Amino acid sequence: MKTRNTVSTPSPKSKQSLEQVSELTTNRLSIYLRCLNELEASGARTISSQALAEQFDLNAAQIRKDLAYFGEFGVRGVGYYVRDLKRHLRQILGLDRRLGVCIIGAGNLGLALADYPGFVQEGFEILALFDNQTSKIGQRSRGGTPIYDILDLRKHARRDNISIAVLAVPTSAAQLVVDLVVDAGIKAVLNFSPGALKVPDGVKVKSVDLTVSLESLSFYLARGEIVRA
Amino acid sequence: MKTRNTVSTPSPKSKQSLEQVSELTTNRLSIYLRCLNELEASGARTISSQALAEQFDLNAAQIRKDLAYFGEFGVRGVGYYVRDLKRHLRQILGLDRRLGVCIIGAGNLGLALADYPGFVQEGFEILALFDNQTSKIGQRSRGGTPIYDILDLRKHARRDNISIAVLAVPTSAAQLVVDLVVDAGIKAVLNFSPGALKVPDGVKVKSVDLTVSLESLSFYLARGEIVRA
């Protein structure tokens, strides 16, 4: 609407570099991409926000608003071209390239994550595991991911261009390890340890807190009993 | 001064059964409990919301407001008694009892979760794994959790009083499996499969979506490059 530029590729808004996009929005972009993958697999060429919302239990206005932060990808009277929108979302999410991932902690969880099929997806590539136990260093996960010495993290991070670290270490080691990760120049961390981690500005941490999740379910169960009583 | 044998709690507000408490609040209750555990371990007897906020990077007013949904646990001029508040939080979160947990899917992830130390905590007890592969049924996880036939889920759920199911199955099986879980009378599900699950009212699903988490980190990295450019 603002752009007079009527080219087929809808030039991304200047908004993109100026406005702060909420994490709730970016999480949904990821969900939209997944929906589009399904739609494309089922042969759909176009989809309206209305149809997308109905099919995947979302809100149509929210879909449009989320997308509108990044450009005008739709066609009025038609909807969105599935293939086009997919491409745009992949670009917005930075998935139009390889993303090197390492997993720190070659315990049960780390090894499981290394071979988790849902994890090896889109542009992500799990390049290495790291641990401090000498008995593990030099071994490989079942799927073949090599286990290196945590002390060599910086070296490998640079050489293999690792951009995301997944933390699967005991709680007691978490802060120490994330400091090493930051030191190795890695700017994005997916943390499975409970509790908050201190990192400098410019480093992003996302935490999956299993204790909080379970306790929240417990609350729900306890509450349900009260209500029913 | 302090609880002598205060069996009757400072009468929980009638609010408790009436008002709808946000999930953000219940997640934070879990975090507060963790903080209190740390504080108690370090010998603190009382803590003010201010001190709690400073020490754990929270907001004092929010702590007070969150707690106030459930009762008046503080003492003006003093703060909160650590041990008392811990007890109240455990009761609110329904952790003052055993909670039977099962894990569905005895693949890498399911087996790792069964033995994950952070998982066996508070009132939670991982009682069983379930799978449909005959080669796995009858075996045990390293930590000793038995693997049963998914078809016997209902039987075991009743016998062992399982109240929470953790789903660690392939995406393609997720909806089918959650239907079995619901059918077995389980009312709370922690889902590790990507994508939404349909469940009837009265069943609570919490999802940990690793794809969304990773893609959100990727977005952050891509955005960072744009900003810096």
Place this chain on the structure above:
DNA sequence: TTTTGTGAACTAGTTCACAGCT
């Protein structure tokens, strides 16, 4: 017509600031 993109209205969540209790 259909459907987008978006201001406006609404709802939810957070933080402020202070009366009132200890």
Place this chain on the structure above:
DNA sequence: AGCTGTGAACTAGTTCACAAAA
């Protein structure tokens, strides 16, 4: 004095509803 509990103010997020475009 110190600190809680809470209305009020503020901020963030969602949904509505409609003008404009295809």
